[in-house]
Amino acid sequence: MGSIPARSNPATAFGELPPFQPLNDDDIRSYLHKAVDFVSDYYKSVESMPVLPSVKPGYLRDELGASPPVHPAPFDVAMKELRASVVPGITHWASPNFFAFFPATNSAAAVAGDLIASAMNTVGFTWQAAPAATEMEVLVLDWLAQLLHLPRSFMNRTGASRGTGGSVILGTTSEAMLVTLAAARDIAMRRSGAGISSLAVYASDQTHTTFFKACRLAGFDPANFRSIPTRPETDYGVDPLKLLAAMQADAMAGLVPTYVCATVGTTSSNAVDPIGDVAKVAAMFNAWVHVDAAYAGSACICPEFRHHLNGIERVDSISMSPHKWLLTCLDCTCLYVRDADRLSQSLETDPEYLKNEASVSGDVTDLKDMQVGVGRRFRGLKLWMVMRTYGTANLQEHIRRDVAMAKMFEDLVHADDRFEIIVPRNFALVCFRIKATGVQAADEVNRLLMANVNKTGKAYLTHTVVGGRLVLRFAVGSSLQEERHILSAWELIRKTVSEMMK
């Protein structure tokens, strides 16, 4: 009889190592404490790091290796590599010397909420799949709607006063545009009997370019994308009469005006479209009106800025991103619609494996029917943590402080006759440039100024083109920013100009 070889014991295949348990309590505690210590140290030291890294493309692969590690390593190895290789390649959005794009504001409460949401890792596609996650999202969106004084028609259909409204937290403004475009597209086709190639969409030439990308994704024909030119006389807000003319011309030509995107606080220069007048024009054609208030929507929680949303009761949807200016880390875009059914009719799925009593009862919101995907993070938690912890008073104070610092910077620019302000400041973005004669020469000088300032690592600002001219954007509001950072950035800009003029 041949002997049967002893079966190798899988537990001993890795020597004396304990079984692999990626969520064991000791690791959770020790890894997360290390991560939290890292975060705390990071915020303490980020001010002294160059805002823009000086790494070359491909650097990280060279440092961390191109093939995946087979063998385990202590968590400290990952933390060491994070410090040594990753941090030096980060553009520090958290730095108080960051003035580029729009700030990505953040807070201890939001990061804590995000951490806990990641740990629970619920996938709340239906109410039943995570009741508290769904209800918290709906609740916190209704809270925010109250801060923004949105009409009741945008509030969720829960409780005694069930209306038609609804809201959802998405990842980006682009998604908010995409899902509302899909709804508007289906409604327009049902109503007119026209094919998709006859549907036309409208936005000002200052609208974020992601809008026309969303239109392409939703199947609209690029031949029917209308970009309405704006002018300095209206501070680059759209002229409703020009919109009317474009929509009329299309209707005369047999097209179906379907969707208008208006912006409160454009990315380029913070221009504001007159929402009420845009909505009146759109109503003549039964077109859907969406308001993109990604950045400036947050300011509208302060009564002194709320007038920018005047006329909001006439629009079909509005989105704003607390991950830009309301202290809530990425990603958090809040979309409100006046008629949630119109949205879900285009986005609904109803597979057998998600059927449940709560959904059938109609008493609950299944948020999967208001977004592109099925799975979804528990994003409501971080926004709730922010609103619960700081309260409206602090949130308003935060906006006002940023605006005051931006105004201070604007005053400094005004007082130096080598510079000019290009568009009036609406919120916490200042658009300015060095004066110079000759359009091309001025563009070159300003481009050089930006490059020289950014090269120092002591400040980071970006540019745009407004009215054919290159303009520098100074976006105030990075969460660690104080007056002194604005003052030293201004000193740096002045010094750089003086050196350039030598």
Ligand SMILES: *Cc1c(COP(=O)(O)O)cnc(C)c1O
């Ligand atoms: C930032 C911004 C966008 C782009 O938003 P995503 O969330 O990145 O899709 C769109 N519109 C405005 C006005 C913005 O400021």
